[in-house]
Amino acid sequence: xxxxxxxxxxxxxxxxxxxxxxxxxxxxxxxxxxxxxxxxxxxxxxxxxxxxxxxxxxxxxxxxxxxxxxxxxxxxxxxxxxxxxxxxxxxxxxxxxxxxxxxxxxxxxxxxxxxxxxxxxxxxxxxxxx
Numbered sequence: 001x002x003x004x005x006x007x008x009x010x011x012x013x014x015x016x017x018x019x020x021x022x023x024x025x026x027x028x029x030x031x032x033x034x035x036x037x038x039x040x041x042x043x044x045x046x047x048x049x050x051x052x053x054x055x056x057x058x059x060x061x062x063x064x065x066x067x068x069x070x071x072x073x074x075x076x077x078x079x080x081x082x083x084x085x086x087x088x089x090x091x092x093x094x095x096x097x098x099x100x101x102x103x104x105x106x107x108x109x110x111x112x113x114x115x116x117x118x119x120x121x122x123x124x125x126x127x128x129x130x
Contacts, residue, residue, distance in 0.1 A: 002026040002119045004096050009124030016086050020124060022079040022096030030054075030074035033099040033106040035117055036081045038092035038126075045112045048094070049081060052106035059108040064090075086128045093123035 008020040020036070036048040049070040050059045058070050069082040079096050097117035104116050 002098060004098060004119060004121030006094060006096055006121045006124040009094060009126045011127045011129065012086055013130055014087060014128055016128070017082070017084045018086065018126060020081040020083065020094055020096075020126070022081075022121060024077045024079065024096070024098065027098065028102075029072075029077040031102045033104045034072060034079045035097045035099070035112075036070060036079075036094060037097055037112045037117070037120065038090075038094045039123070040089075040092040043092075045095075045114075046092070047109045047112040050106045050109065051079070053102070057106050059106060061108075083126070086126075088128045091126060091128050093125050095120040095123040097121075 003025045005023045012018050031053050033052055035050040037045045038048050039045045048061050048064055051070045051072055055072045067085045071080045097120035100116055100118050
């Protein structure tokens with residue numbers, strides 16, 4: 001059974017940094033594209049970033065490009081999101097999501113596709129505020 005558990009969220013001041021982690025189990029992690037998505041209060045899920053199975057290709061939403069870095073450790077079945085220069089508009093619950101099939105190619109997306117990423121964790125809250 002697929003399990004994704006996020007951690008690392010918290011309260012941080014604008015301009016600060018946080019690194020989120022996602023522990024994956026129940027599937028062959030190293031063969032799947034993985035994504036981070038976020039959901040702010042009263043809004044739909046927003047695609048944030050995506051990384052291919054080997055970790056050599058990463059993609060970002062324009063809103064986070066240059067500030068966030070996605071990475072993975074296939075030996076540890078872990079996905080990460082390093083978030084820098086945080087802004088109040090980054091406040092959201094952040095979820096890691098697993099591609100449905102090994103054939104899903106990592107790419108830039110205009111929106112989160114729940115059909116291609118049907119499995120995600122409960123999320124970790126990130127609040128950016130003074």
